[in-house]
Amino acid sequence: MLRKGSIAASLFWLSAGWLILALVTTGVLLTDLYSRALDTTLTQTLDFHVESLTGALLEKRDPQSPEIALADPRFERPRSGWYWIIRDGSGRLVNLSTSVVGIDLQAVGAAADAMGRSTEIINDPFGTQLRMVERVVTLGDDSYRITVAGNLTEILKLVDDFRGQAFIVLGAVGIMLAVMSAIVARIAMRPIARLSAAVEAVREGDSAEVSGSYPTEIAPLAEEVNELLRSNAQIIERARNQVGNLAHGLKTPLAVLRNESKASQGGLADVVSTETEKMSSMVSAYLERARLAARTSVVGKKADADKIMQRLVRVMGKIHPDVTLDFHRPEASLPWFRGDEADLEEIAGNLLDNACKWSKGQVGVTLAAETGGRGNQLLVRIEDNGPGLSEDDARKVLRRGVRLDEKTPGTGLGLDIVKELVDVYGGSLELKRSQLGGLLVELRLPTARLGSPARPPTL
Incomplete structure (x- = not known):
């Protein structure tokens, strides 16, 4: 799917909007051209009928002759919308088609063009829209007006039918083009998705640099990222x-x-x-x-938290043989810690050592994965049955060099270093009251995907 706010979605909606505008405009233009073509055809047909009546009138020399007629059967049907009449110079009817019987068909009031032809659009008594063509013919000393009317409503209906069919066809074409546009947008964005995955692999520790081949538009970006990683490694060294x-x-x-x-x-x-x-x-x-x-600050490192915690529990069991350590972990595989292995050892080792020093012989360690508002995190819970801390003391003990018992050897910097490391990794550290009666430490750290660590960056 096209995610909201993505470049692919923006390209799709931009092309879709332009496509809709182009297809609607095309439909309107095609309908207008078709309407003009039909109207022109109707006018030419009426001109032909006028010429036919003119020829018959000149041949018979009698405007009332019954032999003056048109072969088109539509002129014989009443209310067909197809009529012809011949008037003399005073406007009196001298001849007409069968379809005109009972209808008062007015003469064309428009001015004649250079060829002596006049045209106009009117409505007959039945509401049918007509295209009328009229021509003046001189026969001896008399002049006659030959008027032929065609059914324009039929033409307009054909135009409406064409418009509906045209928009159906253009709509189907638009849907196919929109699908093609979505496919093209996704295909065009694949190199960016691959670049994003490569950068994510570096961040997660699966790779030490952005690898792969990319189009010329984004290849410089991949090179710049790699150059930035190399520069960062050199600065750190x-x-x-x-x-x-x-x-x-x-x-x-x-x-x-x-x-x-x-x-x-x-x-x-x-x-x-x-x-x-x-x-x-x-x-x-x-x-x-x-x-x-x-x-x-080194990018692309991760560590197996489960193995590290198991190793620390064994080591603390030897350093503090009088303390019972209970290690709990889920049956399923745990995510890895996204960071340096030595940092996790220092963070968890300090907290575990403090719990053993202050406990009365019992320490519990729980390792789990947690999903919350900050995404997937690694949760380490260390609790003891020692004296614990009040809320005020829990806030004080995280300050640099603050010690609540000066009799116990140490500098007071251990918890502060732990807190600083946790902050650097974007984690959290909370001190609470344990159900065992002592202190409960809840440590949350970022996770990485399962897999083996990436090779160290080349300096």
């Missing part, structure tokens, strides 16, 4: 190298300052030690953010 260089460049001076402050005594040494620790934490945090931003 340079950013990674710069981040690494910055990390190495800052670690050494900070380590020297920290060592010097520990080797010295006094207030200044304590201040230097405290501030260098803060600087180290900030540098690590911002380097981590830069690393995450660079990594998640």
Whole structure:
């Protein structure tokens, strides 16, 4: 089908509108030409009858002669719409056809043309529209008016019948042309659909670049997209190298300052030690953010969420042997995560590790697919039977560096990094009260189509 707002639909409706206008105009013009042709034929027929009566009058030399007649039987039928009369110079009837009996047929009032012929359209007493042709003939000292009338209503009826048939035929032609237009529009748009599918394959991780051959009109677009992907990969690689260089460049001076402050005594040494620790934490945090931003900007990656979660549950079971982890997943195959495998491990690993640390021995993990207003999403639910969080604490704990219990080792950056990664991927993170009594974390992430990961982009 032609989707609303698509180029194919626009082309179809534009061509359909122009087609309707062209066919209606063609129908009107054909009907007008046919009407003119019939009227011209009728006029020529009437001229022929006038000439025949003129010849008979000149031959018989007597306008009242019964031998003056026309062979057309329509002139013998009353109310047929076909009449002829001959009047003398004073307008008195001297001869007429049988069909005129009982009818007062007026003379033509129009002026004569260069050939002495007058023509006019009138209605007879029965409502029949007539085309009248009249000619003045001189016989000796007398002049006579020969008038012949033909049935114009029959002509108009033929025109109406032709109009109806013409529009039926043109309507059938229009339907066939509209179907052809729709087919042509769909065929013409197929390269764009293939290009869209190729770009979608890159976004979903099935391909690292836009592949395939395209018409000359859109081939440059495909090349530009590929060039953009290559440029993006190069920029990301340079950013990674710069981040690494910055990390190495800052670690050494900070380590020297920290060592010097520990080797010295006094207030200044304590201040230097405290501030260098803060600087180290900030540098690590911002380097981590830069690393995450660079990594998640790579197009065309996806990961098997089911395998990753199974692996994380096994690892956390070894790290926290005193905690029972229950992993629930649907029987059907799950969609893949549209993103980097290491990012999903970092997001889910942080959340799972926090649940194990704060639980009282029981942690539940559920993995499922969810369809909602934001399309298909991967739903990860992690809940524990620990102390949980109030609504106010749940909002605070997602802030950078905020910790609700300073006794537990850590920097307080774990949840913030998780939240930032989730935001980068366009997902969502919610902290609620679990039915187990502790904290429930609901994580929603974008999904990709099932399949194997694409090869990494060539730099």
